[in-house]
Amino acid sequence: MTERVAAPRGRGGRRKRPTMLDVAREAGVALRTVSRVVNDDPTVGADLVTRVRAAIAALDYAPDERAQQLRRGTSGTVGAAVRNLADAHPVLSAVDNAARAAGLAVLAMSTEDDERRERDAVMSMCRRRVDGIVIEPIGTSHDYLSAELAGGLPLVAVDRPCGGVEADAVLSDNAAGIGMAYRQLSVHGHRRIAYVGDDERIFTGRERAAAFRACVAASGGPLAGMVHPGVVTASRVSAALSAVLSGPAPATALITGNVATTIEALRYLGAEAGRLAVVGFDDFPLADILRPGLTVVAQNSAVIGRTAIDLLVARSADPARPVQTVTVPVELVARGSGELPPPA
Amino acid sequence: MTERVAAPRGRGGRRKRPTMLDVAREAGVALRTVSRVVNDDPTVGADLVTRVRAAIAALDYAPDERAQQLRRGTSGTVGAAVRNLADAHPVLSAVDNAARAAGLAVLAMSTEDDERRERDAVMSMCRRRVDGIVIEPIGTSHDYLSAELAGGLPLVAVDRPCGGVEADAVLSDNAAGIGMAYRQLSVHGHRRIAYVGDDERIFTGRERAAAFRACVAASGGPLAGMVHPGVVTASRVSAALSAVLSGPAPATALITGNVATTIEALRYLGAEAGRLAVVGFDDFPLADILRPGLTVVAQNSAVIGRTAIDLLVARSADPARPVQTVTVPVELVARGSGELPPPA
DNA sequence: ATGAAAGCGCTAACAT
DNA sequence: ATGTTAGCGCTTTCAT
Numbered sequence: 001m002t003e004r005v006a007a008p009r010g011r012g013g014r015r016k017r018p019t020m021l022d023v024a025r026e027a028g029v030a031l032r033t034v035s036r037v038v039n040d041d042p043t044v045g046a047d048l049v050t051r052v053r054a055a056i057a058a059l060d061y062a063p064d065e066r067a068q069q070l071r072r073g074t075s076g077t078v079g080a081a082v083r084n085l086a087d088a089h090p091v092l093s094a095v096d097n098a099a100r101a102a103g104l105a106v107l108a109m110s111t112e113d114d115e116r117r118e119r120d121a122v123m124s125m126c127r128r129r130v131d132g133i134v135i136e137p138i139g140t141s142h143d144y145l146s147a148e149l150a151g152g153l154p155l156v157a158v159d160r161p162c163g164g165v166e167a168d169a170v171l172s173d174n175a176a177g178i179g180m181a182y183r184q185l186s187v188h189g190h191r192r193i194a195y196v197g198d199d200e201r202i203f204t205g206r207e208r209a210a211a212f213r214a215c216v217a218a219s220g221g222p223l224a225g226m227v228h229p230g231v232v233t234a235s236r237v238s239a240a241l242s243a244v245l246s247g248p249a250p251a252t253a254l255i256t257g258n259v260a261t262t263i264e265a266l267r268y269l270g271a272e273a274g275r276l277a278v279v280g281f282d283d284f285p286l287a288d289i290l291r292p293g294l295t296v297v298a299q300n301s302a303v304i305g306r307t308a309i310d311l312l313v314a315r316s317a318d319p320a321r322p323v324q325t326v327t328v329p330v331e332l333v334a335r336g337s338g339e340l341p342p343p344a
Numbered sequence: 345m346t347e348r349v350a351a352p353r354g355r356g357g358r359r360k361r362p363t364m365l366d367v368a369r370e371a372g373v374a375l376r377t378v379s380r381v382v383n384d385d386p387t388v389g390a391d392l393v394t395r396v397r398a399a400i401a402a403l404d405y406a407p408d409e410r411a412q413q414l415r416r417g418t419s420g421t422v423g424a425a426v427r428n429l430a431d432a433h434p435v436l437s438a439v440d441n442a443a444r445a446a447g448l449a450v451l452a453m454s455t456e457d458d459e460r461r462e463r464d465a466v467m468s469m470c471r472r473r474v475d476g477i478v479i480e481p482i483g484t485s486h487d488y489l490s491a492e493l494a495g496g497l498p499l500v501a502v503d504r505p506c507g508g509v510e511a512d513a514v515l516s517d518n519a520a521g522i523g524m525a526y527r528q529l530s531v532h533g534h535r536r537i538a539y540v541g542d543d544e545r546i547f548t549g550r551e552r553a554a555a556f557r558a559c560v561a562a563s564g565g566p567l568a569g570m571v572h573p574g575v576v577t578a579s580r581v582s583a584a585l586s587a588v589l590s591g592p593a594p595a596t597a598l599i600t601g602n603v604a605t606t607i608e609a610l611r612y613l614g615a616e617a618g619r620l621a622v623v624g625f626d627d628f629p630l631a632d633i634l635r636p637g638l639t640v641v642a643q644n645s646a647v648i649g650r651t652a653i654d655l656l657v658a659r660s661a662d663p664a665r666p667v668q669t670v671t672v673p674v675e676l677v678a679r680g681s682g683e684l685p686p687p688a
Numbered sequence: 689a690t691g692a693a694a695g696c697g698c699t700a701a702c703a704t
Numbered sequence: 705a706t707g708t709t710a711g712c713g714c715t716t717t718c719a720t
Contacts, residue, residue, distance in 0.1 A: 001647070002517070002671040017495060019713055030691045035715060043689060060491035065471040066410045066419070067713035070696050075410070085429075085452070086437030087629070093430030096454055105468060108429070108452045110440055124449060127409040147404035151359050173346070266633045273635075285431070286630050289610045291617075303345070327346040363697055374707045379699060387705060411697035414712050 018059040027055035038063055069129070077105045078312060079125030079133040081118060085110045088285055091158055094305020095134055102313055104131065115139035126153065132312040137162045140201075154315035156308045160203035161325070168311040169325045170304050174204060174281075177297040177330040178211035181255045181279040182219070184295065184338050190253035190277060191221055191342075194244040196228045196237060196265060197257020197281070205229055208257045208281060226251060237264035245276070252342035253277035259284050266290070279338040288335055295338025298331045362403040371399035382407055413473070421449045422656060423469030423477040425462060429454045432629055435502055438649020439478055446657055448475065459483035470497065476656040481506045484545075498659035500652045504547035505669070512655040513669045514648050518548060518625075521641040521674040522555035525599045525623040526563070528639065528682050534597035534621060535565055535686075538588040540572045540581060540609060541601020541625070549573055552601045552625060570595060581608035589620070596686035597621035603628050610634070623682040632679055639682025642675045 020038070024031045029048060036044045037052040044052075055061070069075045078099050082092050085108065092108060099106050107130060109121035118138045122145065125133055132154035143164040149155060155162070157169040185193050195212040198205030209229045216223045225247075228240035244251045254276055256262040262280035266273055274292055283298035307326050315321060332338075364382070368375045373392060380388045381396040388396075399405070413419045422443050426436050429452065436452060443450045451474060453465035462482045466489065469477055476498035487508040493499060499506070501513040529537050539556040542549030553573045560567045569591075572584035588595045598620055600606040606624035610617055618636055627642035651670050659665060676682075 001651075001673060004669045004671070005666050021713080031713095032691055032715090033689095036690085039715085045689065048690085060495075062467070062471050064414070064473055064713055065468075066414045066473060067696090068715075070408070070410045070414055070698090071713080071715045073696075084437070085440050086432060086434045088430060088432050090430045093428070093454065096429050105451075106453070107449075109450070110437065123406070124409075127406050129408060129410060151361060151404075263630065263633060271635060284630070286607065286628070289607060289634070291615060291635060307345075322349050325348045327348070329345060365697080375697095376699085376707060377705090380706085383699085389705060392706085408697050411712090412699075414714090415697080415699045417712070 017064075018061045020061070020063065023052065023055045023059055023061050026059060027051045075129045075131055076103065077107050077128070077130045078309070079122070079128075079130040080106050080108045081111055081121045081125070081133060081135045082108065083111055083113050083136050083138065090301035091136075091305045091308075094302045095308055096305075098306040098309035102309060104309075111136070111138050113138055119144060132156070132316060134158060134308045134312065135162070136160070139163065142167070152319040154312045154319075156311045156315075158304055158308050166323045168315060168323055170307045170311065171325065171327050172204075172299045172304070172330050173327050174207040174330075175211040175214075177281060177299075178208050178255065179215060180330070180332040181281065181297050181338070182212065182215040184279060184332060184334065185253040185255070185277055186219060188253075188277065188339050189342050192226070192249060192251045193221060193253045193255065194226045194228070194251035195255045195257065196240045196244070196261055197255075198229060198261065199231050200229045205257060212255065222249070229257070232258070232260040232264065234264050234267070237261060238268045241265060241268050251276075253338075253340075254279075256280045258282055262294070262296075266294075273337070274340070275343070277338060277340040277342070279332075283333060290337070292337045292340065293335030295335050296333050298333050300328050300330065303328050361408075362405045364405070364407065367396065367399045367403055367405050370403055371395045419473045419475055420447065421451050421472070421474045422653070423466070423472075423474040424450050424452045425455055425465045425469070425477060425479045426452065427455055427457050427480050427482065434645035435480075435649045435652075438646045439652055440649075442650040442653035446653060448653075455480070455482050457482050463488060476500070476660060478502060478652045478656065479506070480504070483507070486511070496663040498656045498663070500655045500659075502648055502652050510667045512659060512667055514651045514655065515669065515671050516643040516648070516674050517671050518551040518674075519555040519558075521625055521643075522552050522599065523559060524674070524676040525625065525641050525682070526556065526559040528623060528676055528678065529597040529599070529621055530563060532597075532621065532683050533686050536570070536593060536595045537565060537597045537599065538570045538572070538595035539599045539601065540584045540588070540605055541599075542573060542605065543575050544573045549601060556599065566593070573601070576602070576604045576608065578608050578611070581605060582612045585609060585612050595620075597682075597684075598623075600624045602626055606638070606640075610638075617681070618684070619687070621682060621684040621686070623676075627677060634681070636681045636684065637679030639676070639678050639680065642677050644672050644674065647672050 020034050021031055024034045034052055037049055080095050096106050111118035111121055115138055126148055134156050136159050137157050140163040142162040146165050149165055155167040157167055161169045197208050200206045200209055230236050256265050259282045280294055280296045283296045287294040287296055364378050365375055367378045378396055381393055424436055424439050440450050455462035455465055459482055470492055478500050480503050481501050485508040486506040490509050493509055499511040501511055505513045541552050544550045544553055574580050600609050603626045624638055624640045627640045631638040631640055
């Protein structure tokens with residue numbers, strides 16, 4: 001690590017920021033008039049507007065939003081507590097765009113899938129008096145929020161519902177997605193289809209595994225040894241796959257229950273990946289440059305994010321409105337891996 | 345999209361939040377005592393502490409951070425203006441972790457590679473009186489920040505330097521990275537090596553293309569038709585590749601200048617990818633599950649993020665300290681694609 | 689159309 | 705060890 005040190009920065013210490021009062025003095029008007037100009041109040045004389053604007057420019061004045069918020073009682077900010085800032089996060093991006101369109105800033109914090117960090121993040125947002133929170137819930141119990149909810153805090157869960165409290169939620173249609181994946185594989189001749197996915201203690205893991213079992217039951221396929229929910233680790237996924245692919249009647253197709261499982265499965269399969277039909281739940285960038293391209297059930301992140309902000313805004317406007325759960329459709333994206341035939 | 349509407353939320357409108365004064369009354373003490381307890385001032389009697397704590401719990405009181413900030417004159421927040429919230433962003437994650445370790449919250453906003461949005465985001469952060477800003481600069485001129493900088497705002501650029509203003513910066517060692525890539529390909533027998541990368545109007549594009557030319561010159565390899573900097577679009581990358589791979593003396597190896605170019609190149613090459621040696625600048629998740637695995641020059645995002653916060657904190661403490669540019673080493677990660685031999 | 693004064697919720701001097 | 709008072713920078717009655 002190289003450190004290149006340049007000449008000292010030509011600024012001696014922190015100069016005091018100009019306040020509204022400074023602007024007022026500079027322009028020779030009352031404080032109130034500056035406030036009016038800043039807030040585009042039409043009842044200010046044109047000449048004064050010009051004078052105030054000039055003073056603002058001369059002093060490089062920018063209003064202190066904290067003071068505005070404090071006085072106005074609203075923060076113009078929504079909190080977003082998401083699992084991770086490092087991985088691709090299309091929902092966060094969609095929330096950001098929808099919020100900005102609604103004139104709201106986004107305070108994003110990561111929970112790192114840790115219950116305590118989630119709680120810290122959310123509480124910190126509350127202390128900042130955000131106008132609402134979008135959360136990808138991690139813990140099972142969110143009753144630490146019941147006081148805030150009773151106080152009128154708009155809270156929208158995405159991807160999975162909150163536990164222990166009534167809150168609006170935006171979920172993907174997990175059952176339909178698994179159905180699409182199963183059908184696609186069936187249509188391409190597969191009878192022995194396996195599922196490896198998330199732990200059933202996690203909402204989506206539970207929903208998807210259950211939907212898979214229902215599909216198998218409905219189609220009269222074999223179920224024994226074909227369903228492997230559990231913690232997503234390299235070793236567990238490897239073990240599940242080797243079990244599913246060995247024995248007298250190995251699976252010829254695989255459904256993976258989330259991106260992490262999909263990646264681990266592809267990693268384990270290595271060059272064999274082209275011989276096993278695979279459909280993954282949830283899309284990810286680069287799924288299309290794999291060989292063969294990965295067929296996935298894609299969630300509609302853009303709609304999820306926008307809907308979350310819509311619900312948030314709606315609840316802000318009417319805190320007493322009924323709690324709502326919106327289910328967003330998913331889509332099958334065929335890229336090759338799900339259309340491989342079973343071995344002859 | 346299905347909307348499931350449940351019973352009305354059992355909360356009629358927004359109840360007023362308890363203030364510190366409410367707590368004081370509830371506990372039968374003075375406002376100042378509550379403030380002391382909230383701030384863990386040791387000079388409060390044990391019995392009063394208990395009483396105040398009880399009142400806080402009873403009322404579900406949480407201090408208003410905006411008011412604290414306003415009064416304290418500091419916000420405890422750093423702004424992070426990054427290109428994108430949707431793509432993988434390891435630097436943002438590292439900034440988040442380092443900031444949280446330093447007791448700072450992170451206000452992340454995306455610039456979407458748009459000069460105006462960057463400006464809006466940064467100005468909004470200034471109005472929120474953040475304690476500093478980490479920026480992935482997009483525009484060429486950042487002199488709209490000169491007043492803030494003169495006022496003492498700590499500003500740290502990551503990935504590329506700011507233009508037109510003096511600010512601390514954390515950069516990857518682009519020249520060394522290109523050198524590593526070039527050497528790896530040379531060692532594996534390649535003489536005709538091509539480079540496709542970002543536009544030279546962009547700082548990293550310029551540095552990497554220049555480093556590549558220097559490598560070719562130093563090794564006495566062919567240069568004509570081998571360097572293709574430019575806007576990263578599917579069509580431009582395709583055109584560059586088809587030019588480089590055709591003719592009497594086609595390239596046998598390729599260096600791609602950033603992730604977007606790498607992806608487009610892989611997309612274009614398709615099944616041919618296994619026949620051309622490739623080293624990509626910058627790592628990305630899943631580079632290891634490609635076949636062959638993609639050899640990359642990996643930037644050290646964790647160090648970049650941590651260093652950015654370190655510089656920020658250092659400048660906060662001493663606004664007059666010399667401006668500093670830190671160069672962070674990169675690392676070659678060999679996964680197969682860069683170790684392919686030239687065709688016999 | 690403009691200004692004076694009160695107060696948002698909190699912390700920091702200064703008593704006591 | 706605890707309470708009183710002022711004021712952070714702004715918006716908002718209420719006068720004029």
